[in-house]
Every structure is written in C-alpha cells, then in structure tokens.
Amino acid sequence: MYLISGAECFDPNSRGQLDVLVAGGEVVAMVQPGSLTVDAERIDATGKLLVPGIVDALTHPCGGGGEGGFANRTAEMDVETFVRAGVTAPVGALGTDSIGRSLDVLYGNVMGMRGQGLNAYMLSGAYRVPAPSLTGDIARDIYLVAPVVGVGEVAIADHRGTQPTAQELRRLAAETQLGGILAGEGGTVLIHVGAGDSRLALLREAIEGSDLSPSVLYPTHVNRSTALLDEAADWALQGGFVDITVSTTPELIAAGDITADQALRRLLEAGAPAERITLSSDAGGSLPVYVDGELEGLTAASPDSLPKLLMSLLADHPDLFQLALAGMTRNPASALKLNTAGEISVGGRADLLILDPAADKVDSLMSSGKWLLRGGNYLG
Structure with a gap:
C-alpha cells in the first residue's frame, strides 16, 4: 500500500490538497491530509501535483x-x-x-x-x-x-x-x-x-x-x-x-x-x-x-x-x-469509451502521475498501482 500525501490533487478537476491511498492496484481512499492512520509506505508529494495518468x-x-x-x-x-x-x-x-x-x-x-x-x-x-x-x-x-x-x-x-x-x-x-x-x-x-x-x-x-x-x-x-x-x-x-x-x-x-x-x-x-x-x-x-x-x-x-x-x-x-x-x-x-482510464476516483484503477512544477518535470508515474517511474528514476 502507498499513501501519497501533500500533493495538490486533480481528478482531473481540482480537488485541493488530499492524501490518496493506493492498495491492490486501486485508489481506496481520497481524504483530507493527516486523516488516515494506515500501515502504508508514505510518499511525500508536498509542492507537487497529483493527476491521472x-x-x-x-x-x-x-x-x-x-x-x-x-x-x-x-x-x-x-x-x-x-x-x-x-x-x-x-x-x-x-x-x-x-x-x-x-x-x-x-x-x-x-x-x-x-x-x-x-x-x-x-x-x-x-x-x-x-x-x-x-x-x-x-x-x-x-x-x-x-x-x-x-x-x-x-x-x-x-x-x-x-x-x-x-x-x-x-x-x-x-x-x-x-x-x-x-x-x-x-x-x-x-x-x-x-x-x-x-x-x-x-x-x-x-x-x-x-x-x-x-x-x-x-x-x-x-x-x-x-x-x-x-x-x-x-x-x-x-x-x-x-x-x-x-x-x-x-x-x-x-x-x-x-x-x-x-x-x-x-x-x-x-x-x-x-x-x-x-x-x-x-x-x-x-x-x-x-x-x-x-x-x-x-x-x-x-x-x-x-x-x-x-x-x-x-x-x-x-x-x-x-x-x-x-x-x-x-x-x-x-x-474512446475506455471504462477504466482518465480519472482518479475511489475504486478506480491507480494510474497516477506526479508532476513537479518547481523542477518543471514528470516526477513519478504509477500504472495499476505499480510504480514505473519514481523520483525521476525509471523502474522498468
């Protein structure tokens, strides 16, 4: 499980700052920062944007x-x-x-x-x-x-x-x-x-x-x-x-x-x-x-x-x-009538993109709950 915290979230509509919990390839929670206490790896995305893949x-x-x-x-x-x-x-x-x-x-x-x-x-x-x-x-x-x-x-x-x-x-x-x-x-x-x-x-x-x-x-x-x-x-x-x-x-x-x-x-x-x-x-x-x-x-x-x-x-x-x-x-x-793409939603597939405006770059990418890019490092 991963808890992405501190990011400005767009689902793609602006949702403000949220903590997003991912487990089993899905988004299982989108809540106000600090309101979850779970045994999950925490990803600090402060100052970054969390958007759909x-x-x-x-x-x-x-x-x-x-x-x-x-x-x-x-x-x-x-x-x-x-x-x-x-x-x-x-x-x-x-x-x-x-x-x-x-x-x-x-x-x-x-x-x-x-x-x-x-x-x-x-x-x-x-x-x-x-x-x-x-x-x-x-x-x-x-x-x-x-x-x-x-x-x-x-x-x-x-x-x-x-x-x-x-x-x-x-x-x-x-x-x-x-x-x-x-x-x-x-x-x-x-x-x-x-x-x-x-x-x-x-x-x-x-x-x-x-x-x-x-x-x-x-x-x-x-x-x-x-x-x-x-x-x-x-x-x-x-x-x-x-x-x-x-x-x-x-x-x-x-x-x-x-x-x-x-x-x-x-x-x-x-x-x-x-x-x-x-x-x-x-x-x-x-x-x-x-x-x-x-x-x-x-x-x-x-x-x-x-x-x-x-x-x-x-x-x-x-x-x-x-x-x-x-x-x-x-x-x-x-x-294209793709039923499981293009949004961040609870119960939806965890295709997540973290953008870093300060560095002007793609920071991280998750596809179906698996990190393919993490902090700029390709994991394929």
Missing part, C-alpha cells in the same frame, strides 16, 4: 512515416519513452503505411507494452478504406481482441488516403460502433484530417440522415488551420469529439499549424464544449526537418510534448491548465 489518444508505437521510402520510417518506441512522459494509456495506431507496418506488428508492440506495465490500447484499420483488420472483420476485432478499442486513423482530406465516400465512412462507423456495443468498451473511428480544402465535410455527410452520433467519428489534427479549427468547434457543438495534435515543428507552424495552447483557446472561444476537446501527441509520427527550405530528414513526434504543454500552461496560462489536463485524461477516455 495521461491517455494519449493517438500514438504510433511501432513507428510511422514511410512516405518516400523505407529510409523515411521512424523507429519503434519503447515503454520508457511513454513512462517518462507520464502516459499510462497510449493508444497505438498505424498511419499511411499499413503494409510495411502491419496490424500484427502493432498488436505485438501493444501487448509488449502491456507486459511492461502500461495499460496500452490499439486501433484496428489504418489510413485505408476498406480498413485492414486482424480477424478479417472490424467489429470482430473490437469485440474479441482485448487491446482493440476502435479503428483509425482513417484519412480524409488528404492525398495519401483512399478517398472514401460518405457511405463507406458511414458503414465503417456503424461496424465500429457495433463492435464497441458488443464489447462494452470502445467503438470509435479516429479520423486523420489532412490539409485538403474539404476539411470535415465528409464527416458531416456521413452522419447526416443516419442513426449515428457524431461522437463515433473522432477527428484529429484539427489544429492544421484556423478554418479547420472553426469547423472542429462546430463538430464539437454537434456532439462530436475533436483532437488537437500537440507535437509540431517551426516549419509546420509557419505552414499554418496552430499551436496547442492557441488552438485550445480558439475552440473554447468558438463555443466548443470543453469536455469534447482532447489533446494527443501523435507520438512516433514523422515530422519533417528542413534546412534552408530543403527537406533534410525526419524526426519523430514525442509523447513528452504533453507534459511539457501542461507545465508551460501552468506557468504562463493557468486558466487553461485544468482544461488541457482533462483534454489529456478524462476526455480522450470518454471519446
């Missing part, structure tokens, strides 16, 4: 990229990278390349992360429609294969996608939703939105006249442009979730990307419900590197963009901190 809704743990040849693929990611970024629930996906990077490889990677302590999930499918699957059937994947919680990222408004029709996307959404209903968890289609002028038009067309809720289609990369952000705000107002990509580069910003803090504020000012906004890292995805206007290579997006954003908001835009935290925890868990 991050739910990173879009990652590429078996690597991404590949446009331009095999040499342009990013490397597989290791568990330590996620742990040091405070991520307890990475959601793995394929991207453009679903041939050299297969669902079998992704499944093995995700199961390996589970074996090393993370509560990892994965998405079936890829950019392509019809969507590839593990079992030959999307609904069957979600219903029968434990880490699969949805499909994605399916590409629209992007020349690298297979240009699906609204009817094809509607059918895929219905199959995915059915799998989630049967499984009692998951059932969401994560949509990669490219830089094309059609933006979210295909999503609107797919939902219009159907019995599907907008929440089954979950667009990401919505901070590519102000025009796309404005459409994303409307999508959220209609009941959908929208995802901001936190990882970016100066070159992408110069080309029109909106930084995560600016995107979050713009969505809120446009009336988007805060609980419908999420933030993910696109970890493992390829980011171009230019020198004097020439493509020199690629770097990989990193999950540490998420805690870095939280720390910068805490220092410079504190009014956005709690909203961004919910966007990395409770909200993506809700969007």
Whole structure:
C-alpha cells in the first residue's frame, strides 16, 4: 500500500490538497491530509501535483512515416519513452503505411507494452478504406481482441488516403460502433484530417440522415488551420469529439499549424464544449526537418510534448491548465469509451502521475498501482 500525501490533487478537476491511498492496484481512499492512520509506505508529494495518468489518444508505437521510402520510417518506441512522459494509456495506431507496418506488428508492440506495465490500447484499420483488420472483420476485432478499442486513423482530406465516400465512412462507423456495443468498451473511428480544402465535410455527410452520433467519428489534427479549427468547434457543438495534435515543428507552424495552447483557446472561444476537446501527441509520427527550405530528414513526434504543454500552461496560462489536463485524461477516455482510464476516483484503477512544477518535470508515474517511474528514476 502507498499513501501519497501533500500533493495538490486533480481528478482531473481540482480537488485541493488530499492524501490518496493506493492498495491492490486501486485508489481506496481520497481524504483530507493527516486523516488516515494506515500501515502504508508514505510518499511525500508536498509542492507537487497529483493527476491521472495521461491517455494519449493517438500514438504510433511501432513507428510511422514511410512516405518516400523505407529510409523515411521512424523507429519503434519503447515503454520508457511513454513512462517518462507520464502516459499510462497510449493508444497505438498505424498511419499511411499499413503494409510495411502491419496490424500484427502493432498488436505485438501493444501487448509488449502491456507486459511492461502500461495499460496500452490499439486501433484496428489504418489510413485505408476498406480498413485492414486482424480477424478479417472490424467489429470482430473490437469485440474479441482485448487491446482493440476502435479503428483509425482513417484519412480524409488528404492525398495519401483512399478517398472514401460518405457511405463507406458511414458503414465503417456503424461496424465500429457495433463492435464497441458488443464489447462494452470502445467503438470509435479516429479520423486523420489532412490539409485538403474539404476539411470535415465528409464527416458531416456521413452522419447526416443516419442513426449515428457524431461522437463515433473522432477527428484529429484539427489544429492544421484556423478554418479547420472553426469547423472542429462546430463538430464539437454537434456532439462530436475533436483532437488537437500537440507535437509540431517551426516549419509546420509557419505552414499554418496552430499551436496547442492557441488552438485550445480558439475552440473554447468558438463555443466548443470543453469536455469534447482532447489533446494527443501523435507520438512516433514523422515530422519533417528542413534546412534552408530543403527537406533534410525526419524526426519523430514525442509523447513528452504533453507534459511539457501542461507545465508551460501552468506557468504562463493557468486558466487553461485544468482544461488541457482533462483534454489529456478524462476526455480522450470518454471519446474512446475506455471504462477504466482518465480519472482518479475511489475504486478506480491507480494510474497516477506526479508532476513537479518547481523542477518543471514528470516526477513519478504509477500504472495499476505499480510504480514505473519514481523520483525521476525509471523502474522498468
């Protein structure tokens, strides 16, 4: 048993200073400081923040990229990278390349992360429609294969996608939703939105006249442009979730990307419900590197963009901190219908992150009651 004391607790809503008792992989008590007398190891977290482990809704743990040849693929990611970024629930996906990077490889990677302590999930499918699957059937994947919680990222408004029709996307959404209903968890289609002028038009067309809720289609990369952000705000107002990509580069910003803090504020000012906004890292995805206007290579997006954003908001835009935290925890868990992630609650799974604002870093991380990072030291 562990008693974490002295921290400012966010569940992700602010709860003030609490003592949190963990036993058997669960949170068993959240009480006023000093009110518990138990035989447990005490962790003094005075001056630190205790928050839920991050739910990173879009990652590429078996690597991404590949446009331009095999040499342009990013490397597989290791568990330590996620742990040091405070991520307890990475959601793995394929991207453009679903041939050299297969669902079998992704499944093995995700199961390996589970074996090393993370509560990892994965998405079936890829950019392509019809969507590839593990079992030959999307609904069957979600219903029968434990880490699969949805499909994605399916590409629209992007020349690298297979240009699906609204009817094809509607059918895929219905199959995915059915799998989630049967499984009692998951059932969401994560949509990669490219830089094309059609933006979210295909999503609107797919939902219009159907019995599907907008929440089954979950667009990401919505901070590519102000025009796309404005459409994303409307999508959220209609009941959908929208995802901001936190990882970016100066070159992408110069080309029109909106930084995560600016995107979050713009969505809120446009009336988007805060609980419908999420933030993910696109970890493992390829980011171009230019020198004097020439493509020199690629770097990989990193999950540490998420805690870095939280720390910068805490220092410079504190009014956005709690909203961004919910966007990395409770909200993506809700969007992907993950029943045991994204919150700190009595009886809930002990996925806990301790942030140290004074040191501007991730201090410790617990997943299902087990320390994976303690005082900055990786324990894997």
